[in-house]
Each structure stands twice: as C-alpha cells, then as structure tokens.
Amino acid sequence: MKRAKVNQNINLKEYSDIWIIGEQREGKIHPVTIELIGEGKKLAKGIDNKVVVVVAGYEIDEEINKLLYYGVDKIIYISSPLLKNFSTDGYASSISRLILERKPEIVLVGATSIGRDIGPRIAAKVGTGLTADCTKLDIDKEDGKLLQTRPAFGGNLMATIICPKNRPQMATVRPGVMKKAAHVDNPSGYVEVVEADITEVDIKAKVVKILKSSKKTVDLTEAKIIVSGGRGVKGPEGFELIKAFAEKLGGEVGASRACVDSGWIDSMHQVGQTGTTVRPEIYFACGISGAIQHLAGMSDSKYIVAINTDPTAPIFKVCDFGIVGDLKKVIPAMIEEVERNKEFEI
Ligand SMILES: Cc1cc2nc3c(=O)[nH]c(=O)nc-3n(C[C@H](O)[C@H](O)[C@H](O)COP(=O)(O)OP(=O)(O)OC[C@H]3O[C@@H](n4cnc5c(N)ncnc54)[C@H](O)[C@@H]3O)c2cc1C
Incomplete structure (x- = not known):
C-alpha cells in the first residue's frame, strides 16, 4: 500500500x-x-x-x-x-x-x-x-x-x-x-x-450477511417537526406526553443528552453537539434548559418553541415563541388545540 x-x-x-x-x-x-x-x-x-x-x-x-x-x-x-x-x-x-x-x-x-x-x-x-x-x-x-x-x-x-x-x-x-x-x-x-x-x-473483512435492526429508527435530520423532551419531563414516563404531542403533529421525538444519559430514551433521539444536528420547520424544546451543547444541534431550526417553568432558562434567549409553564399542563392544552384545528399543516 x-x-x-x-x-x-x-x-x-x-x-x-x-x-x-x-x-x-x-x-x-x-x-x-x-x-x-x-x-x-x-x-x-x-x-x-x-x-x-x-x-x-x-x-x-x-x-x-x-x-x-x-x-x-x-x-x-x-x-x-x-x-x-x-x-x-x-x-x-x-x-x-x-x-x-x-x-x-x-x-x-x-x-x-x-x-x-x-x-x-x-x-x-x-x-x-x-x-x-x-x-x-x-x-x-x-x-x-x-x-x-x-x-x-x-x-x-x-x-x-x-x-x-x-x-x-x-x-x-x-x-x-x-x-x-x-x-x-x-x-x-x-x-x-x-x-x-x-x-x-x-479487503480483509468479508460481509457474510446483512442483518437489519428490528428497532424502529428515527431520522431526525429529515424531520419537519421535532418535539424534544429534556430533564423537565422528569422520567421515562414523561416521554409518553412528548410522543403523543409529536404524533399529533406528525413529527419526530427528540431529547436532550441528560435524558439519554439517564436511560429515559434511546440515544438515536439525542439532539445536540454529540447527538444529531437538526433543522426542522418547528422545534419544540420541552423542559430543556438550552445548554450550549444542545443549542449547537438545533439553533438552525426555522422556528423554536420553548416550554419551561424557569423564565430565566437560556432557551428563552434563542426561541421564537416562549411559554413559561409546566409542560404537563401546557402540552395537553396544545394537543387539545391541535385537535380543534384539524387543518394544522406544515
Ligand atoms: C462534551 C459535551 C457534549 C454534550 N452534548 C450534548 C448534546 O449533544 N445534547 C444535549 O442535549 N446536551 C449535551 N451535553 C449536555 C449539556 O451540557 C446539558 O447538560 C444538557 O443539555 C442538559 O439537558 P436538559 O436541558 O434536559 O437538562 P437541564 O439543564 O437540567 O434542564 C431541565 C430544564 O427543565 C425545566 N423544567 C423542569 N421541570 C419542568 C416542567 N415541569 N415543565 C417545563 N420545564 C421544566 C427546568 O427549568 C430546566 O430548564 C453535552 C455536554 C458536554 C460536556
């Protein structure tokens, strides 16, 4: 060689x-x-x-x-x-x-x-x-x-x-x-x-067989809508609400690294510097503080909507629409609103 x-x-x-x-x-x-x-x-x-x-x-x-x-x-x-x-x-x-x-x-x-x-x-x-x-x-x-x-x-x-x-x-x-x-x-x-x-x-290694993973894979890079959950969802069960909202909007589920590291969700959902870089039409950051490493992966989204109980959270500095509130109350209200407006489309 x-x-x-x-x-x-x-x-x-x-x-x-x-x-x-x-x-x-x-x-x-x-x-x-x-x-x-x-x-x-x-x-x-x-x-x-x-x-x-x-x-x-x-x-x-x-x-x-x-x-x-x-x-x-x-x-x-x-x-x-x-x-x-x-x-x-x-x-x-x-x-x-x-x-x-x-x-x-x-x-x-x-x-x-x-x-x-x-x-x-x-x-x-x-x-x-x-x-x-x-x-x-x-x-x-x-x-x-x-x-x-x-x-x-x-x-x-x-x-x-x-x-x-x-x-x-x-x-x-x-x-x-x-x-x-x-x-x-x-x-x-x-x-x-x-x-x-x-x-x-x-070629030293030979391909003997190609086995496809049975796990449903997520393609965050091509998603138009991403609903991401952070430590504010409080546990793996908190992602059920995130998933329900994403499904309602026809979007994908994202997550901060804190949730992935805690084992609440698979790493293929991680957005950020060491996760996936995304640029959807709308990015919902739910219970995510907005650490620089998270922003590195999503700040080019067309619109960023942040839901956070802490009005001083850094995510509010980069978002287009900010909602100060508990995601457990805000997301169900948003789901209800989407159901009322069935023509919601991106
Ligand atoms: C080398 C390196 C690489 C990294 N790469 C990444 C990466 O790729 N992606 C990534 O995400 N991070 C990455 N991190 C980690 C990053 O620094 C942060 O620790 C992480 O993003 C924090 O996640 P979080 O916002 O979910 O948690 P936290 O910072 O703990 O924020 C939780 C937020 O939830 C809010 N909250 C709490 N309860 C509620 C509620 N009921 N309703 C609404 N809001 C609520 C709180 O006010 C808070 O703002 C990296 C770090 C390093 C050092």
Whole structure:
C-alpha cells in the first residue's frame, strides 16, 4: 500500500478541486452528500475550483446520474463488484489511491458512521490531517486556505483549524449541518467511471450477511417537526406526553443528552453537539434548559418553541415563541388545540 509521509515537502500548487466523498447505502445516496455538495459549491466560488463528487459502489449508475442535477462539475464513479457492499478497506483504499493520483485541494466527508470510519484512514493513507465534525467551513480570503471550524473544550468555544503544509485539506461534517445543494434543471457536469485499484486481498473483512435492526429508527435530520423532551419531563414516563404531542403533529421525538444519559430514551433521539444536528420547520424544546451543547444541534431550526417553568432558562434567549409553564399542563392544552384545528399543516 502506498502511504505518504506526513509533513512531506509537497508542491501545494499541484492541488486543485474540491472533492466530496459521496456516500451510498444499498445503492441509495445518503442526504449528507447533497449537503456537502451545497457547501462545496459555496467554497468553490472563493478559490475558483471545480466541485467533484467521488462515489464508490457497483451497479448504481442511475443514482450516480441523479447527483448531476445538483450542479456538480464532475462525478468520479469508482465501480467494482468489490465495492458493492461497504468495507473499510475497500472504500478507504480505492478512494485514497485516487486522491494520491489526482491531487484534490479539499476533501469533504460526511461524519456518518461510514464517513467517520473511512475519513481518518484516508487522511492517514494520503499523509494529511483531518478536522472532524466541522460546523462551519470557509476560505481564507488572503491565502485561499480552508478554515475549518468546530466546537472545542466541550463546546464552550469554537476552534478554527487550518492545514497549512499538507494536502488535501480534509474535513468531516455531520449530517444536517450544511444546507442541501439546490436542484438544477440543466446540469452541465459529467460522470467519469473508473475501475477500483484494489483486489480481493485488499479487503480483509468479508460481509457474510446483512442483518437489519428490528428497532424502529428515527431520522431526525429529515424531520419537519421535532418535539424534544429534556430533564423537565422528569422520567421515562414523561416521554409518553412528548410522543403523543409529536404524533399529533406528525413529527419526530427528540431529547436532550441528560435524558439519554439517564436511560429515559434511546440515544438515536439525542439532539445536540454529540447527538444529531437538526433543522426542522418547528422545534419544540420541552423542559430543556438550552445548554450550549444542545443549542449547537438545533439553533438552525426555522422556528423554536420553548416550554419551561424557569423564565430565566437560556432557551428563552434563542426561541421564537416562549411559554413559561409546566409542560404537563401546557402540552395537553396544545394537543387539545391541535385537535380543534384539524387543518394544522406544515
Ligand atoms: C462534551 C459535551 C457534549 C454534550 N452534548 C450534548 C448534546 O449533544 N445534547 C444535549 O442535549 N446536551 C449535551 N451535553 C449536555 C449539556 O451540557 C446539558 O447538560 C444538557 O443539555 C442538559 O439537558 P436538559 O436541558 O434536559 O437538562 P437541564 O439543564 O437540567 O434542564 C431541565 C430544564 O427543565 C425545566 N423544567 C423542569 N421541570 C419542568 C416542567 N415541569 N415543565 C417545563 N420545564 C421544566 C427546568 O427549568 C430546566 O430548564 C453535552 C455536554 C458536554 C460536556
């Protein structure tokens, strides 16, 4: 395996283009890919670069072509039967070999379970650094470097990190953080199909069987309405009221980390810095104080409604509508109101 040395003396001028590592699961493109394309297009304007999406897989031509309609300049489709199912070795090796050969300036990866797995491995294989879980990306107007901002010290301050000596500049971004690229009617980009530079021996782990979880999964990133409960719900039974309200509105249930840590609700419901980043049309924060780490995951919601007994709770500083009151009284009254106004729709 070719492995570059860190701090090598590289010619930075040889590097160009912004690469998005596109993610597919069972042949379906993950929404984070569209979000990264949106961000890549924004960054590309600052350094006059092309936006290229790289997707590894097999027999997914139709999905690949759909990506052109997000206005990318090019898609590199690494196609091989060996890449039909995700494997850390297969995906990280084939993508890093392409990076070493083609020299992109910036590489963005979704901070999903797959992205978190292959991102650091690719960075190590190509001899560069990686900033994980960025919440903001920008281009330095003076020298064109990528400014990678992420929470540090438990979310109490934001650190902006640069990669001055190595290339590519690599960052992961969590789903739901960046805005999706807009659809274009007449795409001008094209697809280049390349063969994977790997063989069976490169893939040490073999997929024997794929077993689906029987647990109902929650997709908070795509939800238009989220009703979240915090420590103010007082226990697991308090989530019954939160669930009833969410159901009435056709929304999903979210939670603060305090509730997840207490075992009141599954971690897939956690919103925040170490949970999911969400941007629904309406976010109801019920019995949530508004700690900075919670706000990091939901402050981009279109409307925030807070219900809290404490009028000095920080959540009231960020909400659009605040109700000072006991959630056990306020939520049933709101459910009743929704029942009266059956035409409630987002
Ligand atoms: C590194 C790090 C990462 C973290 N990541 C996350 C994260 O991803 N997500 C997250 O949420 N937190 C995260 N936290 C934890 C965070 O700092 C807070 O501790 C947590 O968000 C508090 O949860 P809470 O608001 O539910 O509880 P509390 O802060 O205890 O607030 C409970 C609120 O409920 C109100 N209340 C009480 N009774 C009622 C009632 N009957 N009706 C209405 N209101 C009522 C109270 O007035 C209070 O404001 C992280 C912390 C660290 C250090």
